[in-house]
Amino acid sequence: MDDDVRISQAKIPTNLLENHDAVSFRVLxxxxxxxxxxxxxxxxxxxxxxxxxxxxxxxxxxxSGAVGLFRKEALLRQSDLHSGEFSGEDLQRTLLIHRHRNDRGVTFVDEEVYTHAPRTLRELYLQRVHGWWPGLWNNFHHLLHLAFASKVNWRLRYDSLYALFLVVTDPFRILALPALFSSFGRFWTFYIFYVLLELIPYLKMGRRESIVVILLSPIYGVAQLFTRVVAFFAWLYRRLVALTSGRRIPDSYKRAPLAHQAFALVFGLVALVGL
Structure with a gap:
Protein backbone atom coordinates (compact mmCIF):
# COMPACT_ATOMS: atom_id res chain seq x y z
CA MET A 1 0.00 0.00 0.00
CA ASP A 2 1.28 3.47 -0.88
CA ASP A 3 1.69 5.96 1.93
CA ASP A 4 -0.75 8.41 0.31
CA VAL A 5 -3.70 5.99 0.27
CA ARG A 6 -6.70 6.78 2.44
CA ILE A 7 -8.49 3.58 3.41
CA SER A 8 -11.24 5.26 5.46
CA GLN A 9 -14.01 2.69 6.11
CA ALA A 10 -12.81 0.11 3.59
CA LYS A 11 -12.60 -3.46 4.85
CA ILE A 12 -9.49 -5.56 4.21
CA PRO A 13 -10.88 -8.96 3.06
CA THR A 14 -7.93 -11.22 3.83
CA ASN A 15 -10.29 -14.21 3.69
CA LEU A 16 -10.40 -13.88 -0.11
CA LEU A 17 -6.76 -14.94 -0.22
CA GLU A 18 -7.83 -18.42 0.80
CA ASN A 19 -8.97 -19.01 -2.78
CA HIS A 20 -7.14 -16.32 -4.76
CA ASP A 21 -3.58 -15.11 -5.22
CA ALA A 22 -4.45 -11.41 -5.04
CA VAL A 23 -7.27 -8.96 -4.40
CA SER A 24 -7.84 -5.62 -6.12
CA PHE A 25 -9.67 -2.68 -4.50
CA ARG A 26 -11.79 0.11 -5.95
CA VAL A 27 -9.17 2.87 -6.11
CA LEU A 28 -10.21 6.45 -6.84
CA SER A 64 -3.43 -1.06 -8.57
CA GLY A 65 -0.05 -0.08 -7.21
CA ALA A 66 -1.83 2.13 -4.68
CA VAL A 67 -3.20 -0.77 -2.64
CA GLY A 68 -3.76 -4.49 -3.03
CA LEU A 69 -3.70 -7.81 -1.21
CA PHE A 70 -1.37 -10.63 -2.26
CA ARG A 71 -0.64 -14.10 -1.01
CA LYS A 72 2.90 -14.22 0.33
CA GLU A 73 3.67 -17.31 -1.76
CA ALA A 74 2.53 -15.57 -4.94
CA LEU A 75 4.99 -12.74 -4.36
CA LEU A 76 7.89 -14.93 -3.28
CA ARG A 77 7.78 -16.99 -6.46
CA GLN A 78 8.21 -13.75 -8.44
CA SER A 79 11.54 -12.91 -6.83
CA ASP A 80 13.49 -14.26 -9.81
CA LEU A 81 10.91 -13.32 -12.44
CA HIS A 82 9.97 -9.71 -11.76
CA SER A 83 12.14 -7.11 -13.49
CA GLY A 84 12.13 -4.88 -10.42
CA GLU A 85 11.48 -1.84 -12.59
CA PHE A 86 9.33 0.76 -10.89
CA SER A 87 7.41 1.60 -14.07
CA GLY A 88 4.63 -0.94 -14.51
CA GLU A 89 5.66 -3.00 -11.50
CA ASP A 90 2.02 -3.40 -10.44
CA LEU A 91 0.95 -4.62 -13.88
CA GLN A 92 3.88 -7.02 -14.09
CA ARG A 93 3.21 -8.36 -10.61
CA THR A 94 -0.37 -9.17 -11.60
CA LEU A 95 0.44 -10.61 -15.02
CA LEU A 96 3.07 -12.91 -13.51
CA ILE A 97 0.36 -14.36 -11.28
CA HIS A 98 -1.80 -15.12 -14.31
CA ARG A 99 1.15 -16.66 -16.14
CA HIS A 100 1.90 -19.11 -13.33
CA ARG A 101 0.73 -22.65 -14.03
CA ASN A 102 -1.01 -22.85 -10.64
CA ASP A 103 -2.72 -19.48 -11.00
CA ARG A 104 -5.48 -19.07 -8.39
CA GLY A 105 -6.69 -15.86 -9.96
CA VAL A 106 -6.95 -12.20 -8.99
CA THR A 107 -10.32 -11.02 -7.75
CA PHE A 108 -11.93 -7.67 -6.98
CA VAL A 109 -13.51 -6.37 -3.80
CA ASP A 110 -15.92 -3.44 -3.89
CA GLU A 111 -14.18 -1.51 -1.12
CA GLU A 112 -13.43 2.12 -1.95
CA VAL A 113 -10.04 3.65 -1.14
CA TYR A 114 -8.65 7.02 -2.19
CA THR A 115 -5.24 7.94 -3.49
CA HIS A 116 -3.42 11.12 -4.45
CA ALA A 117 -3.37 11.76 -8.19
CA PRO A 118 -1.49 14.34 -10.29
CA ARG A 119 -2.78 17.83 -9.56
CA THR A 120 -1.18 19.62 -12.50
CA LEU A 121 -0.79 18.84 -16.19
CA ARG A 122 2.96 18.53 -15.69
CA GLU A 123 2.50 15.94 -12.94
CA LEU A 124 0.02 14.03 -15.09
CA TYR A 125 2.42 14.09 -18.04
CA LEU A 126 5.29 12.79 -15.92
CA GLN A 127 3.11 10.05 -14.44
CA ARG A 128 2.05 8.77 -17.84
CA VAL A 129 5.32 9.26 -19.78
CA HIS A 130 7.70 8.07 -17.06
CA GLY A 131 5.47 5.63 -15.19
CA TRP A 132 2.30 4.14 -16.61
CA TRP A 133 2.99 3.81 -20.31
CA PRO A 134 6.66 2.74 -20.20
CA GLY A 135 5.38 0.10 -17.79
CA LEU A 136 2.92 -1.05 -20.44
CA TRP A 137 5.73 -1.42 -22.98
CA ASN A 138 7.86 -3.18 -20.38
CA ASN A 139 5.15 -5.84 -20.04
CA PHE A 140 4.52 -6.24 -23.76
CA HIS A 141 5.88 -9.81 -23.77
CA HIS A 142 3.64 -10.84 -20.86
CA LEU A 143 0.60 -9.43 -22.63
CA LEU A 144 1.64 -11.22 -25.81
CA HIS A 145 1.85 -14.51 -23.94
CA LEU A 146 -1.56 -14.11 -22.30
CA ALA A 147 -3.12 -13.05 -25.60
CA PHE A 148 -2.08 -16.19 -27.48
CA ALA A 149 -1.27 -18.89 -24.93
CA SER A 150 -3.63 -21.80 -24.49
CA LYS A 151 -5.83 -22.20 -21.41
CA VAL A 152 -6.14 -18.47 -20.80
CA ASN A 153 -9.56 -17.20 -19.79
CA TRP A 154 -11.21 -15.34 -22.66
CA ARG A 155 -11.70 -12.19 -20.59
CA LEU A 156 -8.01 -11.95 -19.79
CA ARG A 157 -7.13 -12.82 -23.39
CA TYR A 158 -9.42 -10.07 -24.64
CA ASP A 159 -7.91 -7.50 -22.27
CA SER A 160 -4.38 -8.46 -23.32
CA LEU A 161 -5.26 -8.25 -27.00
CA TYR A 162 -6.83 -4.83 -26.50
CA ALA A 163 -3.72 -3.51 -24.71
CA LEU A 164 -1.51 -4.84 -27.51
CA PHE A 165 -3.78 -3.36 -30.17
CA LEU A 166 -3.70 -0.01 -28.38
CA VAL A 167 0.07 0.41 -28.29
CA VAL A 168 0.74 -1.10 -31.72
CA THR A 169 -1.78 1.12 -33.50
CA ASP A 170 -0.98 4.35 -31.62
CA PRO A 171 1.54 5.57 -34.25
CA PHE A 172 -1.06 5.13 -36.99
CA ARG A 173 -3.58 7.18 -35.02
CA ILE A 174 -0.98 9.91 -34.61
CA LEU A 175 -0.43 9.93 -38.37
CA ALA A 176 -4.18 10.12 -38.95
CA LEU A 177 -4.66 13.22 -36.80
CA PRO A 178 -3.69 15.79 -39.48
CA ALA A 179 -6.27 14.33 -41.85
CA LEU A 180 -8.83 14.32 -39.06
CA PHE A 181 -8.33 17.95 -38.08
CA SER A 182 -8.01 19.23 -41.63
CA SER A 183 -11.67 18.52 -42.35
CA PHE A 184 -14.50 20.23 -40.47
CA GLY A 185 -16.84 17.32 -41.16
CA ARG A 186 -14.39 14.62 -40.09
CA PHE A 187 -13.47 16.54 -36.94
CA TRP A 188 -17.05 16.95 -35.73
CA THR A 189 -17.92 13.37 -36.65
CA PHE A 190 -14.99 12.18 -34.55
CA TYR A 191 -15.84 14.56 -31.70
CA ILE A 192 -19.53 13.60 -31.49
CA PHE A 193 -18.81 9.87 -31.78
CA TYR A 194 -16.14 10.06 -29.06
CA VAL A 195 -18.40 12.01 -26.70
CA LEU A 196 -21.27 9.56 -27.23
CA LEU A 197 -18.98 6.63 -26.44
CA GLU A 198 -17.85 8.30 -23.22
CA LEU A 199 -21.41 9.21 -22.36
CA ILE A 200 -22.45 5.55 -22.12
CA PRO A 201 -20.23 4.63 -19.13
CA TYR A 202 -20.78 8.10 -17.65
CA LEU A 203 -24.54 7.49 -17.46
CA LYS A 204 -24.10 3.88 -16.39
CA MET A 205 -21.90 4.95 -13.47
CA GLY A 206 -24.43 7.49 -12.25
CA ARG A 207 -23.01 10.77 -13.60
CA ARG A 208 -20.59 11.16 -10.70
CA GLU A 209 -18.20 13.62 -12.36
CA SER A 210 -18.80 16.95 -14.08
CA ILE A 211 -20.36 16.73 -17.55
CA VAL A 212 -17.48 18.94 -18.71
CA VAL A 213 -15.29 15.84 -18.44
CA ILE A 214 -17.37 14.13 -21.12
CA LEU A 215 -17.53 17.18 -23.36
CA LEU A 216 -13.74 17.55 -23.24
CA SER A 217 -12.99 13.83 -23.29
CA PRO A 218 -11.76 13.84 -26.94
CA ILE A 219 -9.02 16.30 -25.95
CA TYR A 220 -8.06 14.15 -22.97
CA GLY A 221 -8.04 11.08 -25.20
CA VAL A 222 -5.76 12.66 -27.80
CA ALA A 223 -3.43 13.83 -25.03
CA GLN A 224 -3.29 10.26 -23.73
CA LEU A 225 -2.44 9.07 -27.22
CA PHE A 226 0.54 11.43 -27.42
CA THR A 227 1.82 10.44 -23.97
CA ARG A 228 1.71 6.74 -24.89
CA VAL A 229 3.79 7.37 -28.01
CA VAL A 230 6.30 9.57 -26.18
CA ALA A 231 6.48 6.96 -23.42
CA PHE A 232 7.73 4.38 -25.92
CA PHE A 233 10.90 6.44 -26.35
CA ALA A 234 11.24 6.83 -22.59
CA TRP A 235 11.06 3.04 -22.32
CA LEU A 236 13.49 2.58 -25.24
CA TYR A 237 15.96 4.99 -23.64
CA ARG A 238 15.90 3.05 -20.37
CA ARG A 239 16.37 -0.29 -22.11
CA LEU A 240 19.30 1.01 -24.16
CA VAL A 241 21.00 2.45 -21.08
CA ALA A 242 20.61 -0.87 -19.28
CA LEU A 243 21.91 -2.88 -22.24
CA THR A 244 24.92 -0.69 -23.06
CA SER A 245 26.00 -0.15 -19.47
CA GLY A 246 25.56 -3.77 -18.44
CA ARG A 247 23.59 -2.67 -15.39
CA ARG A 248 20.63 -5.00 -14.97
CA ILE A 249 19.57 -3.77 -11.56
CA PRO A 250 16.14 -2.11 -11.16
CA ASP A 251 15.90 1.37 -12.68
CA SER A 252 19.60 1.17 -13.57
CA TYR A 253 19.25 3.97 -16.12
CA LYS A 254 19.36 6.43 -13.21
CA ARG A 255 22.85 5.32 -12.18
CA ALA A 256 24.46 4.45 -15.52
CA PRO A 257 27.53 6.39 -16.75
CA LEU A 258 26.74 9.61 -18.61
CA ALA A 259 28.27 8.26 -21.83
CA HIS A 260 25.75 5.42 -21.92
CA GLN A 261 22.89 7.76 -21.11
CA ALA A 262 23.99 10.11 -23.90
CA PHE A 263 24.21 7.24 -26.41
CA ALA A 264 20.73 6.03 -25.49
CA LEU A 265 19.35 9.55 -25.76
CA VAL A 266 20.86 10.13 -29.20
CA PHE A 267 19.70 6.73 -30.43
CA GLY A 268 16.19 7.45 -29.17
CA LEU A 269 16.14 10.83 -30.93
CA VAL A 270 17.33 9.23 -34.17
CA ALA A 271 14.58 6.63 -33.88
CA LEU A 272 12.03 9.39 -33.27
CA VAL A 273 13.18 11.38 -36.31
CA GLY A 274 13.20 8.20 -38.38
CA LEU A 275 9.54 7.61 -37.58
Missing amino acids: PHGESLLNHFQRHEYRKSMEIGRSFHAKTATIPCV
Missing part, protein backbone atom coordinates in the same frame (compact mmCIF):
# COMPACT_ATOMS: atom_id res chain seq x y z
CA PRO A 29 -8.24 9.71 -6.86
CA HIS A 30 -9.51 12.46 -4.59
CA GLY A 31 -9.59 16.19 -5.33
CA GLU A 32 -12.11 18.54 -6.91
CA SER A 33 -10.19 20.20 -9.74
CA LEU A 34 -11.23 19.52 -13.33
CA LEU A 35 -8.08 17.45 -13.80
CA ASN A 36 -9.07 15.35 -10.79
CA HIS A 37 -12.51 14.85 -12.32
CA PHE A 38 -10.92 13.60 -15.55
CA GLN A 39 -8.79 11.12 -13.65
CA ARG A 40 -11.61 10.01 -11.38
CA HIS A 41 -13.81 9.29 -14.41
CA GLU A 42 -10.91 7.36 -15.92
CA TYR A 43 -10.33 5.37 -12.72
CA ARG A 44 -14.05 4.79 -12.22
CA LYS A 45 -14.39 3.27 -15.69
CA SER A 46 -11.52 0.95 -14.91
CA MET A 47 -12.93 -0.03 -11.53
CA GLU A 48 -16.68 -0.15 -12.02
CA ILE A 49 -16.71 -1.52 -15.55
CA GLY A 50 -13.31 -3.10 -16.17
CA ARG A 51 -12.76 -4.69 -12.76
CA SER A 52 -16.39 -5.81 -12.50
CA PHE A 53 -16.08 -7.45 -15.92
CA HIS A 54 -13.11 -9.52 -14.72
CA ALA A 55 -14.20 -10.15 -11.13
CA LYS A 56 -16.51 -13.06 -11.99
CA THR A 57 -13.62 -15.11 -13.33
CA ALA A 58 -10.85 -13.72 -11.07
CA THR A 59 -8.97 -12.37 -14.09
CA ILE A 60 -8.25 -8.82 -12.91
CA PRO A 61 -5.37 -7.77 -15.22
CA CYS A 62 -3.77 -5.28 -12.84
CA VAL A 63 -3.92 -4.78 -9.09
